[in-house]
Amino acid sequence: MNLTLKIWRQANANDKGKMVDYKISDVSPDMSFLEMLDVLNNELIEKGEEPVAFDHDCREGICGSCSLYINGEAHGPDRGVTTCQLHMRMFKDGDTIFIEPFRAKAFPVIKDLVVDRTAFDRIQHAGGFISVNTSGNTIDANAIPVNKENADDAFSAATCIGCGACVASCKNSSAMLFVGAKVSQFALLPQGRVEATDRVLNMVNQMDAEGFGNCTNTGACEVECPKGISLENIARMNREYLAASLKG
Amino acid sequence: MALDSKIPQGPIADKWTNYKNHIDLVNPANKRNIDVIVVGTGLAGGSAAATLAELGYNVKAFCFQDSPRRAHSIAAQGGINAAKNYQGDGDSTYRLFYDTVKGGDYRSREANVYRLAEVSANIIDQCVAQGVPFAREYGGLLDNRSFGGVLVSRTFYAAGQTGQQLLLGAYSAMNRQIGRGKIKMYNRHEMLDVVKVDGKARGIITRNLITGEIERHSAHAVVLGTGGYGNVFFLSTNAMGSNVTAAWKAHKRGAYFANPCYTQIHPTCIPVSGDHQSKLTLMSESLRNDGRIWVPKKMEDVKAIRNKTLKPTEIAEEDRDYYLERRYPAFGNLVPRDVASRAAKERCDAGYGVNATGEAVYLDFASAITRYGKEQATIKGLNLNDAALVKKLGQEVVKNKYGNLFQMYEKIVDEDPYNTPMMIYPAVHYTMGGIWVDYNLMTTVPGLYAIGEANFSDHGANRLGASALMQGLADGYFVLPYTIGDYLSNDIRTGPIPTDTKEFDEAEAEVRKNIDHLINNNGTHSVDYFHKRLGKIMWNKCGMARNAEDLKSAITEISELRAEFWKDVKVPGTANEFNEELAKAGRVADFLELGELFAKDALQREESAGGHFREEYQTSEGEAMRRKEFQYVSAWEYKGEPKDAVLHKEELEYENIQVKERSYK
Numbered sequence: 002m003n004l005t006l007k008i009w010r011q012a013n014a015n016d017k018g019k020m021v022d023y024k025i026s027d028v029s030p031d032m033s034f035l036e037m038l039d040v041l042n043n044e045l046i047e048k049g050e051e052p053v054a055f056d057h058d059c060r061e062g063i064c065g066s067c068s069l070y071i072n073g074e075a076h077g078p079d080r081g082v083t084t085c086q087l088h089m090r091m092f093k094d095g096d097t098i099f100i101e102p103f104r105a106k107a108f109p110v111i112k113d114l115v116v117d118r119t120a121f122d123r124i125q126h127a128g129g130f131i132s133v134n135t136s137g138n139t140i141d142a143n144a145i146p147v148n149k150e151n152a153d154d155a156f157s158a159a160t161c162i163g164c165g166a167c168v169a170s171c172k173n174s175s176a177m178l179f180v181g182a183k184v185s186q187f188a189l190l191p192q193g194r195v196e197a198t199d200r201v202l203n204m205v206n207q208m209d210a211e212g213f214g215n216c217t218n219t220g221a222c223e224v225e226c227p228k229g230i231s232l233e234n235i236a237r238m239n240r241e242y243l244a245a246s247l248k249g
Numbered sequence: 250m251a252l253d254s255k256i257p258q259g260p261i262a263d264k265w266t267n268y269k270n271h272i273d274l275v276n277p278a279n280k281r282n283i284d285v286i287v288v289g290t291g292l293a294g295g296s297a298a299a300t301l302a303e304l305g306y307n308v309k310a311f312c313f314q315d316s317p318r319r320a321h322s323i324a325a326q327g328g329i330n331a332a333k334n335y336q337g338d339g340d341s342t343y344r345l346f347y348d349t350v351k352g353g354d355y356r357s358r359e360a361n362v363y364r365l366a367e368v369s370a371n372i373i374d375q376c377v378a379q380g381v382p383f384a385r386e387y388g389g390l391l392d393n394r395s396f397g398g399v400l401v402s403r404t405f406y407a408a409g410q411t412g413q414q415l416l417l418g419a420y421s422a423m424n425r426q427i428g429r430g431k432i433k434m435y436n437r438h439e440m441l442d443v444v445k446v447d448g449k450a451r452g453i454i455t456r457n458l459i460t461g462e463i464e465r466h467s468a469h470a471v472v473l474g475t476g477g478y479g480n481v482f483f484l485s486t487n488a489m490g491s492n493v494t495a496a497w498k499a500h501k502r503g504a505y506f507a508n509p510c511y512t513q514i515h516p517t518c519i520p521v522s523g524d525h526q527s528k529l530t531l532m533s534e535s536l537r538n539d540g541r542i543w544v545p546k547k548m549e550d551v552k553a554i555r556n557k558t559l560k561p562t563e564i565a566e567e568d569r570d571y572y573l574e575r576r577y578p579a580f581g582n583l584v585p586r587d588v589a590s591r592a593a594k595e596r597c598d599a600g601y602g603v604n605a606t607g608e609a610v611y612l613d614f615a616s617a618i619t620r621y622g623k624e625q626a627t628i629k630g631l632n633l634n635d636a637a638l639v640k641k642l643g644q645e646v647v648k649n650k651y652g653n654l655f656q657m658y659e660k661i662v663d664e665d666p667y668n669t670p671m672m673i674y675p676a677v678h679y680t681m682g683g684i685w686v687d688y689n690l691m692t693t694v695p696g697l698y699a700i701g702e703a704n705f706s707d708h709g710a711n712r713l714g715a716s717a718l719m720q721g722l723a724d725g726y727f728v729l730p731y732t733i734g735d736y737l738s739n740d741i742r743t744g745p746i747p748t749d750t751k752e753f754d755e756a757e758a759e760v761r762k763n764i765d766h767l768i769n770n771n772g773t774h775s776v777d778y779f780h781k782r783l784g785k786i787m788w789n790k791c792g793m794a795r796n797a798e799d800l801k802s803a804i805t806e807i808s809e810l811r812a813e814f815w816k817d818v819k820v821p822g823t824a825n826e827f828n829e830e831l832a833k834a835g836r837v838a839d840f841l842e843l844g845e846l847f848a849k850d851a852l853q854r855e856e857s858a859g860g861h862f863r864e865e866y867q868t869s870e871g872e873a874m875r876r877k878e879f880q881y882v883s884a885w886e887y888k889g890e891p892k893d894a895v896l897h898k899e900e901l902e903y904e905n906i907q908v909k910e911r912s913y914k
Binding site: 012013029031032033035036037039040042043045046047049050051052054056057058059060061062063064065066079081082086088090111112115117118119121122125126127128129130131132133134135136137139140141142143145146147148149152153155156159160162163186187190192193 | 296299300303314315316317318319321323324333335368371372373374375376377378379380382383384385386387388389390391407408410412413414417420421422424425427428434436459488489490522523525526527528530531656657660661663726727773774775777778819821822826827829830
């Protein structure tokens with residue numbers, strides 16, 4: 002296939018940035034989207050131009066490094082995948098593809114398509130853990146049985162890869178799906194209940210301090226989430242937050 | 250320098266306990282005056298950083314990713330072994346130890362492996378306490394599955410995302426310490442050298458990957474948890490950024506590099522689809538619990554399949570060659586990885602490969618779907634003879650167990666593995682070789698430690714499935730925190746290590762010199778161009794089967810390619826900005842040195858053991874032929890060029906296991 006790419010280029014955080022057009026030919030439908038960008042970058046380098054910077058690492062949809070807002074959707078047109086798992090067979094010969102960074106006040110651009118998502122880390126520093134020492138001197142792993150349904154729901158929430166697609170897709174740039182998933186994982190497990198009150202209060206405070214917007218129940222985040230993290234996690238976080246506020 | 254593995258005296262089951270009872274400790278007030286650098290934040294580095302900080306040391310942690318949570322441990326799929334014996338199927342510390350030594354083809358260090366098996370059970374306790382959501386049974390207790398090379402079910406898992414869940418556990422432990430200020434986290438930083446002062450590791454030089462700034466960091470000890478070097482093959486299941494640079498710089502500063510040729514080529518990966526391919530994707534070994542591996546028996550069927558005139562589902566049972574079940578009836582589809590990979594290669598070399606390139610075999614879930622479907626139909630009191638219903642019920646069970654893997658496969662290959670068998674082929678996955686360490690996990694440089702995949706000690710010549718996660722966490726949570734204390738107890742009066750010294754000046758100058766060369770080289774080809782060529786040499790001549798002639802030519806070719814790289818590589822942009830090409834160029838420069846040492850090591854080791862298969866040394870049945878005279882660890886000392894590396898041998902002694910032919914028949 003032959004494609005036209007319209008890519009956001011921005012030299013650094015202070016640069017204004019603009020869309021730049023590129024042509025690419027002989028794209029195989031079996032290529033992943035990032036492999037297509039690899040080909041473009043190799044051509045640019047050999048021509049003496051600057052390659053397009055984008056974040057990526059595992060290329061199997063689990064590390065959460067890759068991002069990209071493709072034709073107006075986080076991780077592009079396919080469902081349940083990250084950009085690195087998006088394949089060119091989703092596009093047609095002659096298509097024009099718009100490629101932009103994940104945009105949010107809390108995710109400043111570093112260069113081109115690379116953004117700074119450390120706000121997510123800081124939310125986790127505020128409470129995304131259970132305060133046990135790592136000495137191994139705990140109780141036997143089977144000492145507390147956990148209802149399978151809760152264990153499975155905790156796992157589903159914990160499969161969030163922290164990519165930020167929820168924030169990029171939300172008209173308010175809200176991080177509620179991300180924070181809700183983390184709060185839920187711990188809230189659903191007996192080990193996490195002990196600190197549940199402080200955890201939800203601290204994490205939500207930090208989320209607000211980072212400049213993420215509020216949730217207005219549009220649900221775009223759930224649709225665009227590559228891991229299918231459920232909106233129920235937001236509802237659970239709201240319940241936890243309300244209960245914690247009343248206690249506090 | 251003679252190698253001293255520092256294995257404690259006494260019976261193997263008491264060594265670790267005795268050791269812990271007799272080492273020097275650092276009191277809590279003094280720990281506050283001691284700094285430790287941890288490079289890498291995967292399972293090993295992340296768990297070490299969290300535990301050291303919790304003990305009271307000041308930790309500086311470094312990763313090249315934008316968040317410690319993205320280290321490549323995150324991609325581990327199948328599970329983590331632990332000798333819990335929850336299934337009551339005869340597991341024990343000894344049996345895990347035995348399986349691991351045998352699985353490693355008797356090329357690992359007994360004392361280290363026993364300690365690993367001993368602390369394994371505690372890892373599961375620890376992770377559950379941290380909120381890791383392992384798979385559970387309906388009664389609320391933890392579930393297990395089986396992995397290759399063993400006869401018990403000792404693998405704990407969280408669907409196909411066990412590495413993710415364990416890493417998020419270690420990351421959460423780090424977050425707690427970052428929040429308390431005990432860990433200072435440096436993301437998007439790459440380590441480019443180790444700094445030695447008076448012979449001891451006292452710091453590192455890093456490059457800030459956003460600004461390009463070269464920084465000096467000092468500490469009383471340096472820990473490398475920087476993973477393996479599988480990307481020397483260009484195509485591997487490793488992440489794009491996984492690299493050998495930190496380990497290689499340590500090697501150049503005096504850390505011996507052990508058994509570089511021991512590489513794990515994993516049997517079940519998605520086959521290569523074309524020249525554009527940037528990486529390969531693993532399909533977890535756990536799939537071999539339920540998937541059966543086969544190729545057609547008849548060559549005409551193979552041809553018809555390649556012409557797409559025949560579907561695999563149309564081939565009758567009796568016309569299928571379930572070659573692992575045929576050759577290894579005792580372990581069947583669950584033979585260890587090295588054995589399964591070679592068997593796939595054998596069938597494909599004989600012409601039975603089932604895709605266009607002839608490099609693929611089938612992994613088929615049809616029998617498992619039927620078996621599970623009938624089980625569910627029985628439980629629910631439904632009609633066992635309704636084939637469509639049984640299939641539907643069976644597919645649901647398989648989806649619950651491996652759903653994310655099936656989805657990954659479908660997205661990449663565009664075929665539905667619930668209805669047609671998967672196509673798989675071996676790919677580079679893990680490196681058993683690494684920096685040589687003693688029982689304390691210290692390298693040959695005092696104060697420099699290597700943990701997890703970065704070291705060499707526990708897996709011998711072949712790693713068993715679900716043991717990498719175990720080793721990473723064992724090293725980081727439970728082993729290093731003790732052993733490093735013994736060393737640091739001598740540093741309580743040292744005070745902060747200054748960075749304005751000639752040792753730091755020199756190391757930084759060398760780093761800058763390299764970067765200047767790369768950025769001003771103005772050659773004609775991109776970094777990937779050279780990396781791909783290196784990968785081809787490695788795969789064709791140092792891959793699943795090796796011989797002296799190929800290895801000799803690989804050594805020459807790699808050394809020539811290295812010279813060409815330094816002359817002709819083109820790195821765009823400048824050094825003082827976000828510049829991924831520059832970072833890649835530095836990594837590939839190191840791969841080009843390691844690759845040559847790898848081939849040299851493979852040439853020197855005139856035997857077949859685990860992942861290292863020399864065509865000249867095989868039994869009449871085509872199995873690996875180990876040789877007693879090679880029962881040692883090859884630890885290489887850096888002497889300028891890879892060709893000049895000097896071999897040191899650590900003889901391996903087996904007092905608790907009888908060394909015998911490794912059979913899975």
